[in-house]
Amino acid sequence: xxxxxYDADHEAFRAVAREFVQRExxxxxxxxxxxRFIDRDAWLAAGKQGLIGLPVPEEYGGPGAADFRxxxxxxxxxxxxxxxxxxxxxxxxxxxxxxxxxxxxTAEQKSRWLPPMVSGESIGAIAxxxxxxxxxxxxxxxxxxxxxxxxxxxxxxxxxxxxxxADLVIVAARTxxxxxxxxxxxxxxxxxxxxxxxxxKLDKLGLHAxxxxxxxxxxxxxPASNLLGNLGGGFVHLMERLPRERMSIAIQAGTSVRAAxxxxxxxxxxxxxxxxxxxxxxxxxxxxxxxxxxxDVLEAYLDKxxxxxxxxxxxxxxxxxxxxxxxxxxxRVIDRCLQLFGGYGFMMEYPxxxxxxxxRVQTIYGGTSEIMxxxxxxxxxxxx
Ligand SMILES: Cc1cc2nc3c(=O)[nH]c(=O)nc-3n(C[C@H](O)[C@H](O)[C@H](O)COP(=O)(O)OP(=O)(O)OC[C@H]3O[C@@H](n4cnc5c(N)ncnc54)[C@H](O)[C@@H]3O)c2cc1C
Numbered sequence: 001x002x003x004x005x006y007d008a009d010h011e012a013f014r015a016v017a018r019e020f021v022q023r024e025x026x027x028x029x030x031x032x033x034x035x036r037f038i039d040r041d042a043w044l045a046a047g048k049q050g051l052i053g054l055p056v057p058e059e060y061g062g063p064g065a066a067d068f069r070x071x072x073x074x075x076x077x078x079x080x081x082x083x084x085x086x087x088x089x090x091x092x093x094x095x096x097x098x099x100x101x102x103x104x105x106t107a108e109q110k111s112r113w114l115p116p117m118v119s120g121e122s123i124g125a126i127a128x129x130x131x132x133x134x135x136x137x138x139x140x141x142x143x144x145x146x147x148x149x150x151x152x153x154x155x156x157x158x159x160x161x162x163x164x165x166a167d168l169v170i171v172a173a174r175t176x177x178x179x180x181x182x183x184x185x186x187x188x189x190x191x192x193x194x195x196x197x198x199x200x201k202l203d204k205l206g207l208h209a210x211x212x213x214x215x216x217x218x219x220x221x222x223p224a225s226n227l228l229g230n231l232g233g234g235f236v237h238l239m240e241r242l243p244r245e246r247m248s249i250a251i252q253a254g255t256s257v258r259a260a261x262x263x264x265x266x267x268x269x270x271x272x273x274x275x276x277x278x279x280x281x282x283x284x285x286x287x288x289x290x291x292x293x294x295x296d297v298l299e300a301y302l303d304k305x306x307x308x309x310x311x312x313x314x315x316x317x318x319x320x321x322x323x324x325x326x327x328x329x330x331x332r333v334i335d336r337c338l339q340l341f342g343g344y345g346f347m348m349e350y351p352x353x354x355x356x357x358x359x360r361v362q363t364i365y366g367g368t369s370e371i372m373x374x375x376x377x378x379x380x381x382x383x384x
Pocket of ligand 1: 158162361364
């Protein structure tokens with residue numbers, strides 16, 4: 001089905017993104033995967049090309065491109081070469097960390113933090129999850145206590161995307177241990193703060209080039225002016241911004257399904273068995289037909305949700321549906337595509353193998369599929 005999501009400006013942006021991907025990503029991808037880390041140069045090059053920091057207003061050095069379709073274009077271009085790790089890093093920066101700073105930051109905070117995030121000199125992260133609390137965010141135990149003109153942060157976070165590379169971390173911490181969800185606030189901790197250390201780069205099933213890490217805060221002192229948003233408002237701030245994060249994950253899912261199908265069509269037309277291309281077998285055609293139908297229908301929903309996000313009307317429930325459906329389709333369809341590659345599909349040098357491994361976490365982070373169903377189910381029934 002013909003999509004009409006993009007206009008000429010988005011396509012011009014696509015040309016820049018495609019050129020960036022060929023020049024700065026493709027030649028380094030294998031090494032990044034092996035080293036479990038993406039070079040800072042890739043971030044700086046993306047900054048130079050105007051590919052990150054998109055929602056940052058012009059007065060803080062950004063293009064002020066709040067239109068989420070530009071992010072969709074970049075995700076499509078990264079998905080075409082299977083660069084899911086870099087895409088999740090950029091997504092963390094543009095769709096998750098930056099909206100907090102832009103929406104909640106004071107003018108002074110924005111002028112301090114935003115310009116280097118547009119240039120790629122500063123990489124952002126958000127630290128909610130702890131060893132003992134993931135889905136149940138109200139269970140976090142990291143604390144931030146006020147001492148004069150400083151916050152003193154203590155605790156540990158885990159599974160943090162961009163965790164090793166991050167220069168600026170938005171930390172969810174308890175500022176009032178007795179106040180439940182109303183006692184959580186967001187505190188910004190920056191690289192170099194004494195007592196702020198990082199654990200190991202976590203050894204993951206997929207997203208190998210993504211530097212997911214543990215973070216430790218041991219009497220870390222930051223200025224009082226590093227409180228982001230309202231004191232005690234952290235939980236509400238997090239909940240308000242989760243729909244954008246979930247859309248980012250959903251789009252990453254949709255784009256990687258589309259790319260996987262393209263690779264599979266190419267491969268099955270080239271690979272021969274029993275005297276003909278395997279694409280000539282009815283089973284292959286049925287599998288591809290199912291896959292294309294799934295992604296066409298998925299894109300129709302995602303395109304609608306993208307325009308709703310742009311208009312500020314995307315509900316948390318509809319974002320949950322987008323994330324639930326897109327990531328489940330992603331895992332289902334990429335698994336079927338991989339099957340059509342035979343033994344080569346199991347070899348990591350084939351992008352389909354990496355896409356399969358990279359897809360698995362998509363139904364887990366940003367809220368699990370079970371939590372998405374809980375959000376949707378409560379909306380349907382009105383019961384908790
Ligand atoms: C690669 C990666 C990157 C990540 N990046 C970040 C990041 O940048 N920042 C960050 O803060 N976090 C990050 N996370 C953490 C991620 O968001 C959590 O892992 C996720 O929310 C699930 O939490 P958990 O791991 O504690 O699982 P748990 O909450 O312990 O869940 C375990 C199981 O129980 C189920 N479950 C839990 N509660 C319910 C319920 N009420 N009803 C039904 N089933 C339930 C879950 O669905 C799941 O199947 C990342 C995780 C990974 C793996």
